[in-house]
Amino acid sequence: MRTRTAGPIALAAAAVLTLAACGGSDDADSGSTPEVSDVEAADFPEGSTMAALAEAGSITVGTKFDQPLFGLVGPDGTPEGFDVEIAKIIAGALGIPEDGIEWKETVSANRESFIESGQVDIVVATYTINDERKQVVSFAGPYYEAGQSILTLASNEDIQGPDDLAGKKVCTVSGSTPEANLLENYPDTEVVPFGAYSDCLEPLRGGQVDAMSTDNVILAGFAADDPTFEVRGEPFTQEPYGIGLALDDTDFRMWINDVLEQAYEDGTWTEAWEATAGSVLPTPEPPAVDRY
Amino acid sequence: MDLIADNLPAYLSGFRVTLQLTLLSGAFALVWGTVLAAMRVSPLSTLRGLAVTYVELLRNTPLTLVFFFLVFVAPQFGVLPPLGFWTAVIALSAYTSAFVCEAVRSGINGIPVGQAEAARAIGLTFSQTLGLVVLPQAVRSVVPPLINVLIALTKNTSVAAGFAVVELLASGRRIALANPSEATLALVGVGLFYLVITIPAGYLAGVLERKVAFAR
Numbered sequence: 001m002r003t004r005t006a007g008p009i010a011l012a013a014a015a016v017l018t019l020a021a022c023g024g025s026d027d028a029d030s031g032s033t034p035e036v037s038d039v040e041a042a043d044f045p046e047g048s049t050m051a052a053l054a055e056a057g058s059i060t061v062g063t064k065f066d067q068p069l070f071g072l073v074g075p076d077g078t079p080e081g082f083d084v085e086i087a088k089i090i091a092g093a094l095g096i097p098e099d100g101i102e103w104k105e106t107v108s109a110n111r112e113s114f115i116e117s118g119q120v121d122i123v124v125a126t127y128t129i130n131d132e133r134k135q136v137v138s139f140a141g142p143y144y145e146a147g148q149s150i151l152t153l154a155s156n157e158d159i160q161g162p163d164d165l166a167g168k169k170v171c172t173v174s175g176s177t178p179e180a181n182l183l184e185n186y187p188d189t190e191v192v193p194f195g196a197y198s199d200c201l202e203p204l205r206g207g208q209v210d211a212m213s214t215d216n217v218i219l220a221g222f223a224a225d226d227p228t229f230e231v232r233g234e235p236f237t238q239e240p241y242g243i244g245l246a247l248d249d250t251d252f253r254m255w256i257n258d259v260l261e262q263a264y265e266d267g268t269w270t271e272a273w274e275a276t277a278g279s280v281l282p283t284p285e286p287p288a289v290d291r292y
Numbered sequence: 293m294d295l296i297a298d299n300l301p302a303y304l305s306g307f308r309v310t311l312q313l314t315l316l317s318g319a320f321a322l323v324w325g326t327v328l329a330a331m332r333v334s335p336l337s338t339l340r341g342l343a344v345t346y347v348e349l350l351r352n353t354p355l356t357l358v359f360f361f362l363v364f365v366a367p368q369f370g371v372l373p374p375l376g377f378w379t380a381v382i383a384l385s386a387y388t389s390a391f392v393c394e395a396v397r398s399g400i401n402g403i404p405v406g407q408a409e410a411a412r413a414i415g416l417t418f419s420q421t422l423g424l425v426v427l428p429q430a431v432r433s434v435v436p437p438l439i440n441v442l443i444a445l446t447k448n449t450s451v452a453a454g455f456a457v458v459e460l461l462a463s464g465r466r467i468a469l470a471n472p473s474e475a476t477l478a479l480v481g482v483g484l485f486y487l488v489i490t491i492p493a494g495y496l497a498g499v500l501e502r503k504v505a506f507a508r
Contacts, residue, residue: 108469109465109468109469109475110475112472112473112475113475113476132470132471132472132473133472135472135473136472136473169375171456174453174454174458174462174465174466175462175465175466175468175469176469177469179466179469180466180469180470183466191458192375192376192456193453193456193458193462194454194455194456195453195454195455196454199363199364199454199455202363202364202367202368203363203364203367203375203456206367206372207372208367208372208374208375209375
């Protein structure tokens with residue numbers, strides 16, 4: 001038995017080493033590296049969240065791990081994308097380097113509870129600002145404005161906009177904002193909810209569904225990967241992405257807004273965009289932050 | 293609790309789908325699982341081999357993967373199952389029947405071999421022996437494990453939420469999204485509705501067990 005098992009074990013060990021090596025080389029050229037400011041806890045008002053985080057030298061950030069272009073974890077375990085770059089900019093302004101950021105996966109359903117229970121300091125996770133959510137958490141930003149759109153086969157001429165979806169099977173994610181929007185505003189659409197957006201691709205290719213619908217930025221990622229798909233029509237909703245944080249922490253919220261505005265001005269926001277989502281999407285004007 | 297009362301129609305429509313999934317898949321799984329068990333004890337080695345392969349394959353594959361094969365892999369080989377409810381019924385019955393088979397087989401093995409020998413001695417064929425003598429006794433003794441399998445099936449229907457079926461969990465997620473401040477409560481509600489199925493099932497198992505059990 002001993003000699004028999006040695007082979008596979010050696011093979012597995014070799015595979016692990018190879019993977020580790022791949023991870024290492026990926027690391028070097030991933031994304032941009034926003035500047036880390038030379039600040040200390042004493043530079044912030046005493047007792048503020050900023051002072052506490054700067055003092056600790058670490059911050060816990062909730063982001064998506066499965067969203068191409070915004071927050072996607074590669075084989076090496078660190079997420080990459082525009083949301084991730086935004087989080088790095090904020091951490092950098094607190095004097096926290098990249099390795100002081102602890103990434104935590106947040107999915108659509110647990111973002112509020114993670115913030116409320118303090119498991120994360122901020123959430124940057126394609127997080128649409130809306131009034132219901134504002135009752136539970138508060139939002140800095142928006143730092144980007146997306147909108148719901150439609151993806152269909154390039155050969156499908158029937159669907160040009162949301163009004164053409166009546167009677168069609170449209171794939172989306174179970175329990176997501178786009179699903180709720182379709183159910184409410186396009187009741188004639190037959191909604192086919194899956195567990196993840198990537199699950200919609202095979203049924204779409206095979207013709208089991210006619211289209212899929214979610215935020216344009218997500219669809220653009222899929223269309224860029226595979227020319228058989230095409231994004232149709234203009235976005236038909238406004239989804240301002242904000243940075244979620246504790247409900248009553250107004251000082252922290254205003255401070256993040258300042259950091260965002262600074263990043264708009266000095267071009268780091270544009271740089272972050274171009275290094276990530278900008279590879280398939282045009283560079284937009286940064287949206288005005290909403291200091292509600 | 294207001295949240296659950298306010299969203300009762302949404303919960304109930306999800307609950308109905310979960311119940312339909314459970315009952316249909318449960319019925320198919322019981323039938324197919326019993327057939328598999330009969331194959332596993334049959335004198336034909338081909339049948340035994342087929343049944344063993346099927347059971348080992350399905351029993352040792354995560355249910356999510358069974359769904360995955362049906363929904364994403366089968367279409368690549370030209371098999372296009374209708375998305376949604378019936379795909380879920382097929383996946384759930386195929387998966388659960390492997391467990392039913394093993395429970396029924398354990399019951400069959402628990403019947404003293406003399407019973408089958410006596411049946412053969414009076415000239416009954418294999419299928420008559422199994423259908424008239426062995427299975428009626430075997431099934432009685434496996435009521436508790438079978439109810440166990442069906443309770444597991446009830447909860448397993450939630451996997452269908454990720455594959456185009458709007459059952460209880462998917463409805464709960466919609467409710468949670470619409471009420472972010474009470475998202476946890478929305479999921480507690482989902483749990484309560486599962487209990488509505490599983491607790492009576494457990495009670496039923498107790499009653500059935502007392503009714504059909506016999507001393508040996």
